[in-house]
Amino acid sequence: MVDRGALVMGIDVVVIGAGAAGLMCAAIAGKRGRRVLVLDHANKVGKKILMSGGGRCNFTNTVTDPDDFVSENAHFCKSALSRYTPWDFIDLVERHGIAYHEKKLGQLFCDNSSKDILGMLLTECERVDVEIKTHCKITSITKSLTDPDAPFVINSSSGVIEVKKVVIATGGLSIPTMGATGFGYQIAEQFGHEIVATEAALVPFTLSKEQLQAFDGLSGVSANVVVSCENQSFREAMLFTHRGFSGPAMLQISTYWKPGKNITINWLPDIDALVYLQEQQEAKPNTELKTILSEHLSKRLVLSLMGGGIENKSMRQYTIQQIEAIAQKLSCWEIMPAGTEGYRTAEVTIGGVSTNKISSKTFESQNVSGLFFIGEVVDVTGHLGGFNFQWAWASGVAAGQVV
Ligand SMILES: Cc1cc2nc3c(=O)[nH]c(=O)nc-3n(C[C@H](O)[C@H](O)[C@H](O)COP(=O)(O)OP(=O)(O)OC[C@H]3O[C@@H](n4cnc5c(N)ncnc54)[C@H](O)[C@@H]3O)c2cc1C
The missing domain is CATH 3.50.50.60 (FAD/NAD(P)-binding domain)
Structure with a gap:
């Protein structure tokens, strides 16, 4: 000694x-x-x-x-x-x-x-x-x-x-x-x-009060997404938390994110959103959009996403331009996180x-x-x-x- x-x-x-x-x-x-x-x-x-x-x-x-x-x-x-x-x-x-x-x-x-x-x-x-x-x-x-x-x-x-x-x-x-x-x-x-x-880095994102309100009730829900920022993309699961976004997809992209930058989420990474919506419009014209989307996403998430400016109605009521706009929104959903949880929880x-x-x-x-x-x-x-x-x-x- x-x-x-x-x-x-x-x-x-x-x-x-x-x-x-x-x-x-x-x-x-x-x-x-x-x-x-x-x-x-x-x-x-x-x-x-x-x-x-x-x-x-x-x-x-x-x-x-x-x-x-x-x-x-x-x-x-x-x-x-x-x-x-x-x-x-x-x-x-x-x-x-x-x-x-x-x-x-x-x-x-x-x-x-x-x-x-x-x-x-x-x-x-x-x-x-x-x-x-x-x-x-x-x-x-x-x-x-x-x-x-x-x-x-x-x-x-x-x-x-x-x-x-x-x-x-x-x-x-x-x-x-x-x-x-x-x-x-x-x-x-x-x-x-x-x-x-x-x-x-490898850290969960925090969202503003208003953003959190838009995702109210989703804490604990996960989704398979592609998330992108600064020419980097990760296809993994994300998780809604009571403070923002976590899960492997979000931890990965946090390494490339800078304050003030948007991240882009593709909520339908397994399908071509436009082709899918057009097919569904033809096959199920009387079915509502939220029901169609619930085949791929959790019901609660669909309602939150539609709250962000997507009107719900029967598929036949959408014009081709509206279908294109919805597809674009679901595959390139942009959001600017308020910040990250910082060194307290970063890996x-x-x-x-x-x-x-x-x-x-x-x-x-x-x-x-x-x-x-x-x-x-x-x-x-x-x-x-x-x-x-x-x-x-x-x-x-x-x-x-x-x-
Ligand atoms: C919650 C969590 C989970 C993780 N999971 C994984 C995983 O599953 N896979 C993976 O690949 N990586 C994971 N990581 C990352 C991984 O743990 C680190 O990258 C890795 O431990 C780095 O090794 P290191 O030896 O450089 O530093 P560390 O393992 O952090 O070791 C540094 C050491 O230096 C000591 N030290 C610091 N300051 C001083 C000082 N002033 N004087 C004396 N000693 C000091 C510390 O006490 C510590 O023992 C995780 C990290 C966290 C936080």
């Missing part, structure tokens, strides 16, 4: 942040015989792993592709993702005898609990004598910039630590109650790195430490040798579906192989 204020030496690598990326990096570095110390200010390690995937951790996605990630530099993620693939992680999961299943679209979840994934990482760390300290407050990290061989000096509640390699794996800003802080960005700026503006943070001055091979800073940034703290954000963990594993392994 280290006394408060004592000088800690004999450590090769300090990893700050005992989350997905940090634990993976520590285990890999430990396997290479490096003496690794992991520091975390929280009372428990891997909290986001535990709460992920509704408690079952969507730990990877078998169809991971660089296109599933957002960054100012779309190429940055390619190297690490190609060197540590979902199949490498699946192999590790299988070696630990963890049961898993594919839910949809390549998304792999634990059969039992996220605890299995955290337990696996901790076992990997334990096997190679990685030391992990929780409740550790880090007050400063300094290094002489004139002497490249000088160690980093970490002032922490676990002592003053001198070490040659420091890995920042402190994650993003989402869910502050789980221990998220902007510490990684602060250290990056201190050592001359730029920060790409951060924003909550990730978009933006972060700019990739400009970081090696995509090793994750080492090009400003300061021996300083590394991995995981979500870096300006690489995955779509929903296990991509963010795959990024944490891949970047953690890449740095772990060189620190």
